[in-house]
């Protein structure tokens with residue numbers, strides 16, 4: 001595994017794309033990004049004091065139907081990093097990590113497929129450690145703010161890199177999802193409705209119960225308020 005440390009780049013996910021034909025697993029971590037990217041085409045605040053990391057992994061025989069595990073593994077690695085500082089994060093399905101109702105980290109996964117197999121994945125993680133989040137005050141939180149003391153960026157970075165290399169089970173993911181069994185607000189094609197969150201399936205879809213009917217939803221189709 002090659003691990004590269006940069007002061008600045010546009011986006012660590014973009015940076016790794018130049019290695020897509022290398023066949024060698026690689027992690028890149030930047031102190032800041034000038035064009036940090038989020039899911040659904042959004043941008044991602046990437047100022048100094050956060051950890052901006054992407055991991056490129058090549059697979060020999062990884063079924064695309066199990067691709068959710070790639071995302072789950074990253075979310076668990078972020079949670080374990082926060083837990084090492086005595087914090088109790090939770091996963092907001094599918095892959096945001098929250099602390100006290102605010103976003104601690106975002107994850108952007110970009111897979112390259114070959115038929116029904118995942119050939120490689122780029123998993124990008126942005127983790128707030130001690131960065132200035134004043135402009136996102138009501139929605140984002142850092143490890144330092146949550147812990148009530150300054151957490152050194154290097155320490156969080158080191159732990160995250162280590163946790164990402166450890167094996168993770170689907171149960172590790174599920175035990176950090178806390179909204180199951182509760183009522184949630186679903187937005188699906190412009191329509192808002194309340195439903196009970198029942199379970200998360202191994203393929204990553206969320207089962208909800210709406211007016212007595214159970215429905216499977218994929219993260220791409222809906223947004224969720226918990």
Ligand code: BTN
Nearest residue numbers: 011036037038039106107124126
């Ligand atoms: C989201 O919450 O919408 C996902 C955010 C993902 C941000 C990380 S930071 C490292 C990597 N590089 C990027 O440009 N994005 C991801």
